[in-house]
Amino acid sequence: MNINFLAGVLILALTGAFLPVINRIFKISGILGSIISSVGYILAGFLICLSQDSGKILVEFFTTDAVSRFIGFLILIASWMTMLVIYWVLQKNRFVNELIASLLISTAGALLLISSTNFVSLIIAMELMAMPTYLMVLFSFDDKSLEAGVKYFFSSALAIGVMLFGVSLLYAITGSFNFEVLANNLFKDPLILLAAIFILAGFGFKLTVFPFHFWGPDVYDGACPGVVALLTGISKSAAFIALMRVIYEALPAISNNLTFIFALLAAITMTVGNLLALAQKRVSRILAYSSVAHTGYTLIAFAALSVPLSVTGIVYHSVAYIFMKTAAFLCFAVFLYVWGARTMDDYKGLGKREPILAALFLIFLLSLAGVPPMAGFISKVFVFAAAVDAGMVWLALIGLLNSAFSVAYYIWIAKQMYLEEPTLKEPINNLSSKKFIVIPLSIMAVILIVLGIFINPVLDVSRDFLLKVGL
Amino acid sequence: MVLLSMILVPVIAAPFAYLAEKISKDLPKYISLAVSFFLALCTTYLVVKYPGSGFAFEEFYPIYPPLDFNLHLAVDGISLVLLVITSFLAITVTLSSWNVEKSGAYFFLILLFLGPMVGVFVSLNLLWFFIFWEFTLVPMFFHIGIWGAENRIYAAMKFFIYTHLASVFLLLGIVVLFLNTHTFDFLNLAGVSLDTSVAKLVWILMFIGFAVKMPIVPFHTWLPDAHVQAPSPISVFLAGLLLKMGAYGLLRWELFVLPEESKFFAPLMAFIAVLTIFYAGFRALAEDHIKRMVAYSSINHMGFVLLGLSVLTASGISAAIYEMVGHALIISLLFMVAGYIHHKTHTWYISELGGLMKKIPVLMTMFVIGVLAAVGLPGTAGFVGELTVMVSAFEYYGWIMIIVPLASALSAGFFMWMLQRAVFGPLKDSFKGLSSLKELSLIENIPLAMYILAFILVGIVPSVVFDVYNLSVDTLSQLFK
Numbered sequence: 001m002n003i004n005f006l007a008g009v010l011i012l013a014l015t016g017a018f019l020p021v022i023n024r025i026f027k028i029s030g031i032l033g034s035i036i037s038s039v040g041y042i043l044a045g046f047l048i049c050l051s052q053d054s055g056k057i058l059v060e061f062f063t064t065d066a067v068s069r070f071i072g073f074l075i076l077i078a079s080w081m082t083m084l085v086i087y088w089v090l091q092k093n094r095f096v097n098e099l100i101a102s103l104l105i106s107t108a109g110a111l112l113l114i115s116s117t118n119f120v121s122l123i124i125a126m127e128l129m130a131m132p133t134y135l136m137v138l139f140s141f142d143d144k145s146l147e148a149g150v151k152y153f154f155s156s157a158l159a160i161g162v163m164l165f166g167v168s169l170l171y172a173i174t175g176s177f178n179f180e181v182l183a184n185n186l187f188k189d190p191l192i193l194l195a196a197i198f199i200l201a202g203f204g205f206k207l208t209v210f211p212f213h214f215w216g217p218d219v220y221d222g223a224c225p226g227v228v229a230l231l232t233g234i235s236k237s238a239a240f241i242a243l244m245r246v247i248y249e250a251l252p253a254i255s256n257n258l259t260f261i262f263a264l265l266a267a268i269t270m271t272v273g274n275l276l277a278l279a280q281k282r283v284s285r286i287l288a289y290s291s292v293a294h295t296g297y298t299l300i301a302f303a304a305l306s307v308p309l310s311v312t313g314i315v316y317h318s319v320a321y322i323f324m325k326t327a328a329f330l331c332f333a334v335f336l337y338v339w340g341a342r343t344m345d346d347y348k349g350l351g352k353r354e355p356i357l358a359a360l361f362l363i364f365l366l367s368l369a370g371v372p373p374m375a376g377f378i379s380k381v382f383v384f385a386a387a388v389d390a391g392m393v394w395l396a397l398i399g400l401l402n403s404a405f406s407v408a409y410y411i412w413i414a415k416q417m418y419l420e421e422p423t424l425k426e427p428i429n430n431l432s433s434k435k436f437i438v439i440p441l442s443i444m445a446v447i448l449i450v451l452g453i454f455i456n457p458v459l460d461v462s463r464d465f466l467l468k469v470g471l
Numbered sequence: 472m473v474l475l476s477m478i479l480v481p482v483i484a485a486p487f488a489y490l491a492e493k494i495s496k497d498l499p500k501y502i503s504l505a506v507s508f509f510l511a512l513c514t515t516y517l518v519v520k521y522p523g524s525g526f527a528f529e530e531f532y533p534i535y536p537p538l539d540f541n542l543h544l545a546v547d548g549i550s551l552v553l554l555v556i557t558s559f560l561a562i563t564v565t566l567s568s569w570n571v572e573k574s575g576a577y578f579f580l581i582l583l584f585l586g587p588m589v590g591v592f593v594s595l596n597l598l599w600f601f602i603f604w605e606f607t608l609v610p611m612f613f614h615i616g617i618w619g620a621e622n623r624i625y626a627a628m629k630f631f632i633y634t635h636l637a638s639v640f641l642l643l644g645i646v647v648l649f650l651n652t653h654t655f656d657f658l659n660l661a662g663v664s665l666d667t668s669v670a671k672l673v674w675i676l677m678f679i680g681f682a683v684k685m686p687i688v689p690f691h692t693w694l695p696d697a698h699v700q701a702p703s704p705i706s707v708f709l710a711g712l713l714l715k716m717g718a719y720g721l722l723r724w725e726l727f728v729l730p731e732e733s734k735f736f737a738p739l740m741a742f743i744a745v746l747t748i749f750y751a752g753f754r755a756l757a758e759d760h761i762k763r764m765v766a767y768s769s770i771n772h773m774g775f776v777l778l779g780l781s782v783l784t785a786s787g788i789s790a791a792i793y794e795m796v797g798h799a800l801i802i803s804l805l806f807m808v809a810g811y812i813h814h815k816t817h818t819w820y821i822s823e824l825g826g827l828m829k830k831i832p833v834l835m836t837m838f839v840i841g842v843l844a845a846v847g848l849p850g851t852a853g854f855v856g857e858l859t860v861m862v863s864a865f866e867y868y869g870w871i872m873i874i875v876p877l878a879s880a881l882s883a884g885f886f887m888w889m890l891q892r893a894v895f896g897p898l899k900d901s902f903k904g905l906s907s908l909k910e911l912s913l914i915e916n917i918p919l920a921m922y923i924l925a926f927i928l929v930g931i932v933p934s935v936v937f938d939v940y941n942l943s944v945d946t947l948s949q950l951f952k
Contacts, residue, residue, distance in 0.1 A: 371609060371635075372602035381598070385646045393672075396646065400639040407635050411612070411628060419616040419624050455535045 001055045001062035001115060005069070008047030009111045012076075015040030016104030016132075023097040030091030034084060037100055041080040048072050048111075060178060061121035066464035067315065068115035070457065071241050074319055075114070075234050077447070078326045079107040081440035082234070085330045086226040088433040089337045099139055102132035103230060110238035117249060119167045119177040122242060123160065126206070129235055130156050136230070137223040148222025155205055155215040163202025169195035170250075179250040186253040193254055199246065200261070206239045209299065210269040213292045217276075220288035225333035228284070232291045233326030237318040240298055244314050247305060248469045255305050262303035263395050270296025270402045277409050281343050284336075286409055287328055290368060293406055294321060300399050301383045304390035308471050312462040313383040319451060319458055320375035324367040327444040331361040334437055340428040347413060349422025356438050358417045363445045367452070369410040370403050375451040474530050474544040474593045477513050477554075478603075481506050482586035485579045492575025499578040500565060506582055507561035510589070514551075514558045521551055524942035526595070526658070539655045543595040548940025549792060553592045553719060555939075556799045559925065560711045561585055563918035567704040567807060577618065580610035584708065591716050597645055597655040597724060604716060605638055611705070611713065619700040626700035633693040634683060641680025641720075648673045648728075660728045662950045667732075674732040677725050684717030685773050688747040698766035699819075703810025706762070710769050710806060711799040718776050718795055722788065726780060730950040733783060740781035741868060745875065747774030752881035756888075760819045762809045764889060765802065768845060771882055772798040772856075778875070779860040782867045785948040789937060790859035792944070796936050797844075797852030797926060804841040804922040808834060811915075812893075815908050821889055826898030830908045835894050837919050842890055844926050846883040851930035 015037060022028055022036065051064050083100055090096045109129030116122035134156070138149035171177060173192065174185040186192055201212065208216035220228045247255055273293030280286045298321070301313030334357060335341040341350060351358040367374035380403060387396035431437070451458065484506045491498035521527055525547060532542040546554065564581065571577045590603030608631055616627035649655060651673075652663050665673070683690040694714075698706050726733045733740075748771055755767035772794065779791025811834060812827065813819050828835045844851035847858070857879060864872045902908055911919075929936050 366609065372605045377602070377605070381642070381646065384643070385650060388643070388646050389650050393643075393647070397643060400643050401636075404632070404636040404639040408628075408632050411631050414612075415616060415624060415628060418613060419627065453534065455538075455540060459535060459538070 001058045002051035002053070002064035003057055004047045004051035005064045005072070005111075005115065006057055006062075008044035008051070009108045011047065012040050012044040012111070013105050013108035016101040016108065019101040019104070020098050028097065030087045030096060033097050033100060034087040037083050037104060038080065040104060041076055041083070045073060045076050048076065058121075061118045062112065062115045063117045064115055065468060066461045067241060068111075070461045071114050071237070071315070071318065071322075072111045074322055075107060075110050075238060078234055078322045078444065079103065079110075079230065081444055082226060082229050082326060082330060084440045085229075085333065085437055088437050089226060089333060089431070090224075091433070095139065099136055099224075099227070102136045106130075106132040106136070106230060107234065110234055113238045114241040116242060117179045117245065119170070119179075119250075122246070123164065123167070126239070126242070127160065129238065133227065133231055133235065136227040137219060139224055139227065142222075144222035145224070148219040151215050152219040152223075155212075159202045159205030159212075162205070163199050166195040166198025166202065169198065179245065182250045183252055186251065188254060188257075192251075193257055196251055196254055196258060197261070200258070203239060203243045203246075204265075207236060207243070207295050208292050209265055209295055210272050210292070213269065213272070213295075216292055217285050217288035220291070221282060221284045225284060225329050225336055228288075229326040229329035229333065232288070232329060233322050233324075236291070236295070236325070237322040240314060240318045240321075243302070244311065247302065248311070248465075248471070252469070259303055259305060259390075262299050262305070263392060266296050266299035266303050267395060267398050268296075269293070269299060270399060274402050274406045277406070280409075281345075283332055283342065283344065283347060283413065286413070287325075287332060290406065290409070291325055293402065294325070294368070296402070297380060297383055297399055300395055301386050303395060304386035304392060307386055307389040308466050309382060309386035309389050311466050311471065312459060313379070313386040315462040315465070316375075316379040316382045316455075316458050320367065320379040320448065323444045323448050323451075324364050324374075324376050327441055327448075328361065328364040328368060330441060331357060331364060334431075334434075335361075338427045338429055338431050338434070339424050341424065344412070344416055346424055347416040348420035349417070349424075351418040352422055353424070357441070360438070360441045360445050362414055362417070363448065365410040365413055367448050369407045371407075373449060373452045375448045378452050378455055472530065473513050473516065474528055474546065474589075475532070475542075477510055477593070478544075478586045478590045480509055480586070481582040481589070485582035485586075488582055489575045489579035492573075496574060499574045500569060500571075503565045503578040503581055504562070506585070507558060507565050510558035510561055510585065514554045517546060517551060518555065518939065521546070521548070521939070524548070524946060539596070539649075539653065540598055541596055541656075542599055543656055544593045545595050546593055548943035549719070549722065550592045552792060552796060552936060552939050553715060554589065556715070556796060557585070557588055557592065557712060559921075560707060560799065560803065563803065563921055564704045564707050566914060566918045567707070569914050571618070571702075571704075573617070577614075580613050584610040584614075588712055588716075592719060595657040597648070597657070597660065599655075600720070600724065601638070601642060601645055604641075604720070605635075607713065607716070608634060611709070614705045615697055615701045618702040618705065621700075622696075623700045626696040630693050630697040637680050637683030637690070640676045644673045644676030644680065647676065657723070657728070661947070662730060663728065665729070670729050670732045671735070674725060674729050674736060678721070678736070681717045681721040681725065682743075684720070685714055685777065686717065686770065687743055687773060687777055688750045688770070691747070691751070691770050694770060695763050695766040698769070698806070699760065699762050703807050706806040706810070707803040710766075710802045714769070714773055715795050715799060718773065718780070718791070721777075722780055722791070726783065726788070727947050727950060730783075734951060737781045737783055740777060741864070744774050744778035744781055745878075747771070747777065748875065748878040749881070752878050752885065756881065756885040758885075759821050761812060761821050761824070761889070761893065762806070762819060764821070764885065765805045765809050768805070768882060768886070769798070769802045771878070772802065772845075775857055775860045778864050782863045783948070783951045784863060784867060785941075785945050786859070787863035787867065788944050788948060789941060790856065790863050792940060793852075793933065793936055794856035794860055796929060797856040800922050800926040800929070801841055801844045801851070801853055804837065804919055804926075805845060807919060807922075808838040808841060811911065812838075816902060816905065817907070821893045823901075824893035824899065826894075826896050826902070828894050829898045830902065831910055833910050833916070834919075837923060838894065839890060840923055842886045844930070846886050847879055849930075850927065852926040853930070855930055855933045
């Protein structure tokens with residue numbers, strides 16, 4: 001790992017660790033807290049930009065390459081914007097600094113996760129990313145938070161357990177946790193396939209892949225929406241990148257055997273996600289099931305792992321996903337806090353009440369639906385192109401049809417916001433900083449549109465990764 | 472820069488139109504009108520400077536050359552004709568929407584629609600074509616959903632989901648095509664040789680996408696709903712531009728890219744076309760709702776366009792493009808007048824109308840002229856379009872096409888019957904004291920007069936249209952030889 005990258009991660013984590021301490025001593029306000037955290041983000045961002053490919057420290061465990069730099073930088077931006085929105089929404093809450101501290105540490109975990117090249121560091125990073133989020137979900141938001149937090153903790157613990165079992169099998173065969181060593185020493189063996197399936201199951205929990213997706217919507221519905229933005233947007237994308245590294249760097253020997261498993265999981269996951277999303281009344285659950293469906297789309301790219309386009313598909317979809325899902329949940333969070341809008345009925349006429357926020361929410365929904373020129377469109381094009389290139393036209397067709405059906409519920413939210421008369425009369429909370437909340441969300445919208453047209457950065461990054469794994 | 476600015480200026484002006492409402496209620500429409508005139512000016516420049524054949528005014532903005540994802544813009548005669556229609560309709564629609572409510576959002580969406588619309592007609596990159604194509608749905612969805620009639624929300628949702636679903640097939644076709652050719656560029660794609668089974672798959676996938684947009688039977692069901700609910704100026708965009716996108720896409724990206732497969736599927740296209748012509752004709756005959764009837768007559772005319780395209784000769788394709796132009800002008804007039812009739816009499820139903828000629832003779836005269844043009848009165852665009860399509864179909868398919876003129880008789884039948892019931896005859900008692908039943912204002916009459924002048928002009932001097940694209944069609948139709 002490059003020293004600059006590590007320094008960036010550490011600065012972020014330390015900012016997070018000291019924020020509650022500073023708060024206890026000096027009783028800082030929300031604004032001061034956000035400034036301190038922003039400094040941490042900016043420093044970390046600079047250091048990550050400065051880091052180079054060659055690594056000096058912890059080379060056994062982490063790597064710094066184009067993918068980790070690029071995705072890491074985007075994760076930082078998304079997390080920073082999330083931080084700003086959470087601060088501005090919850091500024092009066094006395095635990096807000098603790099919440100933000102968890103966010104920072106979890107983001108540091110995500111940065112480590114996307115650069116892990118060893119199962120030990122991968123699992124540690126994954127837990128570093130997850131541990132603070134347990135706290136964040138439990139963060140007293142309403143009665144459901146407790147249930148959500150417990151559910152999340154147990155399913156996540158189970159996931160790690162299952163994954164550890166798979167990893168220990170690999171260790172038993174090769175005597176190493178390192179991806180490179182594994183890749184060179186693994187050969188076709190039923191036991192390795194078994195180990196891979198356990199590892200996949202572990203990832204499946206984290207990524208809400210069918211049939212491990214049940215906790216997802218409950219948790220996303222119960223937790224504070226700002227936290228969910230981190231949970232479903234940032235940490236899921238990080239987990240996708242980690243899974244990509246596992247498949248391409250550690251398990252190339254058996255990757256062909258995984259194709260069909262991935263294809264099947266993709267088809268079922270996206271169909272289940274979309275069908276259940278259609279049946280929901282609460283917007284948070286719709287977004288939650290749409291997140292399940294999006295996991296399915298990304299799995300299509302995994303299913304096409306024999307062709308170079310699949311890496312592009314995975315990276316692009318993760319990139320788009322970081323912003324569109326995070327931002328969509330943040331919009332939901334603001335609507336919930338200001339208007340108490342939870343269900344589809346509450347969303348009626350919000351376009352009139354909050355013209356700018358609703359317009360931004362619409363952009364994120366259209367991106368999720370895959371309408372050009374947003375990044376969500378072009379990323380889907382790459383995902384489906386990968387499937388077609390790998391000879392799985394049927395899978396691409398299922399994916400495309402799913403994507404078309406999913407438009408129904410995204411456009412339904414748009415319909416409620418713009419075409420119906422408002423039902424909510426008065427805002428339940430008056431947000432003095434509402435003007436500012438628009439800024440981070442607009443930044444994310446602009447990034448989505450720019451990445452939807454200028455595809456170079458993502459493609460360059462994925463080409464670098466392809467060169468590295470020799471595809 | 473001309474073509475790029477024609478795409479970007481409306482899109483950039485759109486937010487300003489939205490914000491301008493805060494300053495003055497009238498400002499958005501002036502911005503929209505200014506942008507429409509800008510488009511018209513650019514189009515005039517292009518028409519004047521166009522060398523007569525091939526692609527001209529090429530602009531190339533590399534975005535990601537390794538995957539051939541570049542903004543490649545150019546016009547040939549075919550796109551030029553459609554650009555003329557686009558800018559012409561932009562002006563007339565803005566004028567027709569002069570007194571619209573919530574004008575900021577309305578003209579915001581109009582401008583947001585126009586930019587990608589130009590993009591569809593000038594893009595030589597298939598992926599960009601699709602991006603523009605798909606984005607036009609969003610403003611249209613809100614137009615129908617916000618300013619439409621009672622069932623607007625149902626119609627808007629149906630419109631969006633239906634046409635988006637169709638686009639999915641188109642997109643899959645594009646992906647398969649790209650993976651087999653590694654290019655999105657029309658200049659490389661035209662006449663590309665592909666594995667037969669792959670090419671047929673691509674052809675069918677893309678055809679579904681274009682067929683829904685055109686729309687042709689049996690993919691047409693979204694159209695009557697969308698038209699009936701949409702406000703009349705938006706119906707003009709729907710019929711005049713959105714449907715043309717389907718026909719243009721079919722022509723540019725299917726017939727010219729996959730000529731062999733097009734030849735193979737030509738009889739199928741012709742069959743569907745004839746089916747569409749008759750089905751829509753009979754449906755229109757049975758229709759009591761005046762706007763729905765016009766919508767079905769629009770499907771009927773798009774059947775003629777498809778028939779012309781299916782002939783795959785220079786004359787057939789020329790005829791189809793001419794029919795597209797004529798249809799855009801005539802159907803726009805009919806939709807506008809149908810909307811005004813509802814506005815003035817508060818009813819959509821032909822059976823409840825009667826004797827309107829006595830109260831509003833100027834508007835009704837224009838309506839009658841429009842109807843006569845639609846049934847193909849010589850001297851109007853309708854006549855030239857239908858005649859050339861029928862002649863070329865006859866030349867290519869032979870005697871079987873003798874049935875098509877019968878469809879013309881059918882359309883004459885339903886239109887004349889409608890005129891007799893709604894326009895002529897004694898005035899209905901219920902309308903006698905109706906204060907809203909009066910002639911249009913000058914500003915409302917201008918677009919209608921513009922349509923009439925335009926379709927009579929191109930009807931009397933068809934060469935003004937044909938000359939623009941004849942050479943382009945000739946060059947491209949060499950592919951079918």
